[in-house]
Amino acid sequence: MPPLQPLPRTVPLFHNETLDSFLRRLAAANHLPTAQLLPLLEIRRTKKTPVNTFLEPLAAAAGVRPGTLELALPEFLDADAVDKLGAIGRPRSTLHSAIQRPACRRCTHAAGITMPVTCWTTHDRNVCLRHRLWIGDGLTNADEQVDISRLSDTLRAQRHHRNLIARHGRRWVRNAYPDARKIYFTWLQQTADPFDLLDTARRILTDGTGKPPSPDLTLTMVFHPQVVTLAGLLAGREWEHRAVVSGHVAWLVEQITVRNVLLGYVPKEREDPLIQWVEQHFSTHKFVAFHRSPRIYDAFFPRETIPPPRQPDEADAETRWSPFHPYYRY
Numbered sequence: 001m002p003p004l005q006p007l008p009r010t011v012p013l014f015h016n017e018t019l020d021s022f023l024r025r026l027a028a029a030n031h032l033p034t035a036q037l038l039p040l041l042e043i044r045r046t047k048k049t050p051v052n053t054f055l056e057p058l059a060a061a062a063g064v065r066p067g068t069l070e071l072a073l074p075e076f077l078d079a080d081a082v083d084k085l086g087a088i089g090r091p092r093s094t095l096h097s098a099i100q101r102p103a104c105r106r107c108t109h110a111a112g113i114t115m116p117v118t119c120w121t122t123h124d125r126n127v128c129l130r131h132r133l134w135i136g137d138g139l140t141n142a143d144e145q146v147d148i149s150r151l152s153d154t155l156r157a158q159r160h161h162r163n164l165i166a167r168h169g170r171r172w173v174r175n176a177y178p179d180a181r182k183i184y185f186t187w188l189q190q191t192a193d194p195f196d197l198l199d200t201a202r203r204i205l206t207d208g209t210g211k212p213p214s215p216d217l218t219l220t221m222v223f224h225p226q227v228v229t230l231a232g233l234l235a236g237r238e239w240e241h242r243a244v245v246s247g248h249v250a251w252l253v254e255q256i257t258v259r260n261v262l263l264g265y266v267p268k269e270r271e272d273p274l275i276q277w278v279e280q281h282f283s284t285h286k287f288v289a290f291h292r293s294p295r296i297y298d299a300f301f302p303r304e305t306i307p308p309p310r311q312p313d314e315a316d317a318e319t320r321w322s323p324f325h326p327y328y329r330y
């Protein structure tokens with residue numbers, strides 16, 4: 001039997017922390033190497049061990065109730081994907097594209113935690129609005145988080161991103177976002193920076209150690225609003241309807257300029273990243289619509305968070321019909 005009593009030192013829980021990050025903190029608080037913690041508690045953890053089998057002994061060692069630990073760490077919630085209160089809307093840790101990032105260092109300090117914390121997060125959590133810190137793409141540790149109080153467009157983009165998810169569905173914005181980033185940064189590489197935006201931004205921003213952020217991170221933060229707008233445009237259905245009806249993407253191309261994503265944008269060749277994306281988008285939809293299996297649908301368009309429970313025949317707001325006649329099964 002594992003010892004059902006708390007370790008000499010316990011640590012505060014942090015919402016959405018990864019299991020490894022929690023184990024690292026609990027071990028460090030007790031001056032133990034992380035690798036020794038679980039064996040010491042007589043917990044065997046292999047790749048095949050269902051994570052929920054050690055919820056109870058770990059909770060006892062951490063000095064918290066199992067239900068409390070389960071609610072804090074998404075690995076426990078996602079393990080038997082379920083109708084558990086508190087599970088809905090939480091990041092899915094089992095997704096191959098699940099994102100782990102350092103938690104906002106000011107939020108962890110406010111929770112009385114001095115060690116670094118890694119969290120499961122969703123693609124839209126790029127700015128901590130409470131502390132105006134960049135906590136998104138391009139970071140490997142919390143010291144690199146940059147105070148972006150002076151980048152008002154990037155702060156606004158965080159709210160815009162949330163509104164886009166409410167309008168188009170998380171699944172679709174999540175699906176478009178990494179592509180929007182890729183497309184936008186490919187365009188940027190082909191364009192000069194006539195206003196020295198990057199140098200200006202690097203001069204006014206510093207990270208947690210007082211140094212200017214790296215050029216790549218600066219680029220990510222400064223052009224985040226454009227990437228979010230482009231992701232919203234691609235996640236919406238209007239361009240798709242217009243393209244299917246008219247047989248071309250003139251409207252989509254025009255919107256890139258109209259919405260200030262990239263002024264004066266005109267694709268010059270078929271290798272243009274947006275044109276390639278459109279072709280890929282339609283061929284994926286054709287493939288998925290042809291195979292009328294929900295598993296294929298979920299594999300191509302995975303959900304980022306644990307969905308609310310549904311009746312088997314209940315329509316799902318995040319499921320779309322394919323734009324193609326007659327393959328409109330979903």
Ligand SMILES: [Zn+2]
Binds near residue numbers: 105108128130133
């Ligand atoms: Zn924060």
